[in-house]
Amino acid sequence: MTVAATDIPLAASRGWSRTQATGLVLLLAVVAFALLTPLLVPVDPLKQSLRHTLAGPDAAAPFGYDHLGRSLMARLAAALRLSLLIAAAAVGTSALLGVGLGVLAAWRGGLADRLASLLADSVLALPGLLTVLIIMAIVPNTPLAFWIGLSLVLWVEYFRLTRATVSRMIVAPGVQATRLLGFGPFYIFRRHLWPELAPMLLTVAALGAATTIMTVAALGFVSVGMRPPTPELGLMMVELLPYYREAPMALMSPVLATFLTLLGLNLIAGGRRA
C-alpha cells in the first residue's frame, strides 16, 4: 500500500492543464460506465449460470462470463461502484478532517498547533496497512472498515499541506489587511486561503482516491479484503487468474478497469502545468 502523496506541488497554478483534462475525461468515463451499466443492461452481478462458464460475449453479457457464468460487465460495474464509493467517502472524510485541523492548527498556533502536528506525525509513523487491517478486525462491515481505516490514514496529508500553506499565507500582507478591515475567519478562508489551497488539495485528493482504490484491490487480491461473492476488482482478478490461459480476456477486464481508473486519477493529480 503506497499511502501518502508522493509529490505534492509546492506552488500549484490555477486552471486545468490538458493532461488533467484527459484524466478527468477518463475518470468520468469510468464513473459513467459504473453507473449506467445497471440501467442499460440490467443483470444481477451475482446471478450464476454454470452453463456459461467462461463463455464469450453475448447480448446479456457484452464482456462475456466468468468462471461461474456471471456477467463480467455487471460484475465490473458493481466492483467499480464499490471502489469509487469507498474512495469518495474516504477522500471526503479525510479532507474535511485534515483541512479542518490544519486550518485550526495554523490559525491558533501555539500548543494546539504543536499537539495536532505531533498527532499527525505519530499517525504517519504507524504503518497504514496496520491501521486499516486493525479497523477491519474491529468493524465487521468491510466497506465501512475500509472507509474508517483509510480516512484515518489519509487525513494526515491534508493536514500537513493545509497547515503549511495557511501558516505561510496568514502572515501575507493581503490576509493581514483583510483582517484589519474586520472580516471574519470564514471570509478570509474563502477569499484568500481556499483559492491557494484548492489546486493542491485536488492533487492530494486524486492521489488519496488512487491509494484507496489500490488498497481495496490489493487487500482483495490477497484475500483479506472484501469477501466473495461480492464483486470487487482485486477479488475478480484473483478469481480469474487461474484461467489466464483459457480466458485471458476475462482476466483483462478487471485489470484494465483498475488501470484506467488509476490512470485517470494519477493524470489529474500529476498533470498540473509546470
Place this chain on the structure above:
Amino acid sequence: MMRLLGYRAMQALLVALLVGVLTFLMMQALPGDMAFRIAAGRYGYDMVTAGAADAVRAELGLDRPALQAFGLWFLDLLRLDLGTSVLSGAPVIDEIRHQLGASLQLAGAALILSLLMGLPIGIAAGLRAGGWLDRALLVGSTALRSVPQFLMGLILIVLVSIQLGWLPAAGHGRPEHFILPALTLALGLAAASARITRDAMAGVAASPFYAFGRWKGLSEGQMLRRHGLRNIGVALITFLGLQFAMLVEGVVVVETIFGWPGIGHALVHAIFGRDVPMVQGTALMLGLGFVALNTLIDLAAHRIDPRGARP
C-alpha cells in the same frame, strides 16, 4: 537540534501509546472469541474445536480483563520485553528480527534498483525541462504508477518466469529470488523518484546561480557535480526515506505473491490469528523505526544543506 530530538522522542512515545490503544480496542471489539481465533491460527481449520479453544484460554489466561492485559503489556514494554507469540510460542522479538530482516533486504534491493533506474532519467529530464525525454517521463511514470503492485508482480512472473524461464517465479533463500520481487517494487518507485529528481533538477537548472555557473564557463558535468546533485539531494533523501518506510510496511502484497517471509505477511497473519503480542510488537517496531528514520533524515538533510533548518 536538541528541540528536534526532543520532538522526535515525544513522537516515539505517542506512537507507542497509539499502538497500545489500537490493539486494546482490537481486543475489546472482537467479533468472535479470541481463544477460538488463536486456536484456529495455531492448529488449522481441521483441528479447531471448542476443546482446543478452552485449552488455549486456560494456557494464555485470556479470561483476564482487557484493561489489566493492556497494563501488563505496557509494563513489559518498559522492561523492553515484547512477550511471546501466542501462535508459535516463540519470543516476538525473534520473529520480528527474522521477518523484518527479510523485508529490509527486499526493500533495500528495491530502493537501489529504483535509484539505478530513476535517478539518471530524472536528472536528464530535469536538465532539459519540456524536452522529449521530459514528456516521455511524465507519460511513462504516470502509467507505471497506475499499475497496482500485485499486477506488476503477476505480469513479471508470467513474462519472465513462465514465458522466458529466466528467473524463479517465487521463493526465498537464494540471491536470484530477489530480482522479481525487488523489480516489482522498484518499477513503481523508480517512476516516482524520477519525477522527484526531475522536478528538483529542473528547479535547480532554472535558478540564477546555475545560469551564473554556466557564464563562468563550467562544463555540464562540473555544474551537475558542484551545484546540481547537492541541491536535489535534500528533496530526494526526504522522499526516499519516506518511501523506504512505506516499502517495508507496504510490501505485504508482493510478499504474498512471491512467497517472501516478510513483516507485512507476518502482520496480516498476526491480525487474523489474533496474535496480539505479535501485532503490538510488529507495529511498535515499525512505528519506532519510522521515527528513527525520520530523525536520521532530518540530520542528513541538515548536513547536506545547513540552511534549511526543518522544524
Place this chain on the structure above:
Amino acid sequence: MFIRFLSSAALTMTLAGPSFATPGVLDVVAPFEIKGADPALSGNVFIKMDVAETLVNSDTEGRLQPGLATEWEVSEDGLKWSFALREGVVFHDGTPLTAEAAAHALIVAQGKPGLLETAPITAIEAESEHRLTITLAEPFAPLPAFLSEYRSLIYAPSAYDADGNVTAAVGTGAYRVTRLDPPLRLDVEAFAAHWQGEAAIRQASYQAVGRAETRALLAESGDADYVFNLDPASMARLTGAEGLEVMSVPTPRSLLIKVNAGHPALAQPEARAAVSMAIDREGLALAILRYPAGADQILPPSLPDWHVEGLAPLPYDPEAARRQLADLGWTPGPDGILMRDEERFALTLTTYPDRPELPLSAAVLQQMLAEIGVEITIDSTNSSEIPARHGDGSLDLALVARNFALVPDPIGTFLTDYAPTGDWGAMNWENEEFSTLIRGLARGEGGQAERDRAVTILQTDLPVIPVAWYQQTAAVSKGVIGAVLDPYERSIGLKDMRWAE
C-alpha cells in the same frame, strides 16, 4: 549483501537456464506454513519431509504398517496395548530410540489439544528398553491409528525443554533439519544413520506458499520439483505441461453442509432432504472443483469400509424439493422466498476462506437454494466461528471441508463429530442407534454390517448434507522418480525418491 545481490543478478541474467530448481536439492512446495518445531503445530510438515516418524505407519490405502514399532498387541480385556519398538534406531542427536523416549514424546503430545487427548488413555509407560505400554480406561480399537497421526511424532528427549515445550525438531527420520525458518522455509539433508539406510536424494527444501496461484506458477516455471495441492483451474492448465506430471487421488475429505437440526426450519429430516434435493452436486463439482465428484453419500468409494455400494444416492430434484417443503407448510412469499406463518425460510451459511473453493461453492449453493425459495446469506469468516457458533447454538448452516482421516481410520472422526454431535459434525442431532453403533465400533465390536448401517442412518437422517468428495492433487517434475501422492497426506515418498537420469 547488495553487491552480492547485484552480481548474482547479472550472473543469472546471462547464465539463465530454463529451470530454476536448485540442482541436487529437491524443492517441495506446499500450502502449509511452519508454525514451529512442535508436532502439535507443524507435525504435518515434519512427517511429509521424513524428519520424524510415528510408532505406527499407514500406507496409501490407509492400512496400518509397522513404523518405529515393529508389532503391537492388545490384552484380552482390550485395556492394555503393548508396542515392541524397532531396535537400532537413533535420533538425529545420536541418542538411541528407547521406550522411555517414546513414552515421553507421547505424554507431551497427549497433553496438548488434539486427537490423542480424546482417546481414553490413562497411562503411557516404558515397560522395558524397547517395549511401550499404553493403558486405557475403556477398550479403544483405533488406538494404533491414532498413533500414526502426525501429532504423535516421536521426538528425542533433547527436543523438549523442562516445561515440555518443543525447541527443535529432533526425530528419527531419513532427513534431519539443517535450517528451520518459520513460517515459510525448512531445509533438510539425508541422515546417514537412518535405520533404512541413507536416502538417495541428499538434500531437500520445503517452502510454504499460501497462494494456490503462486504454487501453480512455481510448478509451471519448473522452480519446484514437488508441488502439493493445486487449485482446480491451474490443475487443468498444468495437465499436459512439459516436464510435469500432474497427479490426483481421491481423499477422505468431504465437502459438507453442517446443519443445525435444532433450527425450526431444519428440524424435520424431510426439510433437510428438501435442501439436499436442491443441490446439483455434479454441476457444482464440475464448475468449482473441476472433477466429477458430486457426493451422493458421505464418503467416496476409495474408502470401501465406509462407502456403501448400492445405497440410494442423494437425488437432485428441485421440483420434488419444492413439493416437500410445501407439504411442510411453506408457501412462497411475495419475493419468492418461502414463508410459514410469520417465519421466513432465510438462513445464514457460515464458511471460511482458508480453502478458496469454499466461498465459491457457498455462492453456487446460495443460487441453487434460491431456486427452491430458500434465502441464504453467506458469512465467510474465520474457521473458528464454526465451532464457536456450534457451541452457542447460533449456527444455521455451515459449509465445511471435513477431513475424515486425521487418523487413517475414519472411526475417529465419526466418534468426535457424530456420536452424537461435534464441532465439525452433527448439531442438535441425536440418534441413539447411530451413537451405539459408532461407540461399539470404536471398542472393536462389530464390522462391515454395522458400518453400513451407520452410513445408511446418516444418509436418511442427514445431520450433515454431503456435497462433494475431494481429490488431492500434486504436480511433480519429471526429473524425479518415486514421488507419492498419499490420500492421507502423511508422505510424499521423499526418502524413496531418486533423480531421473
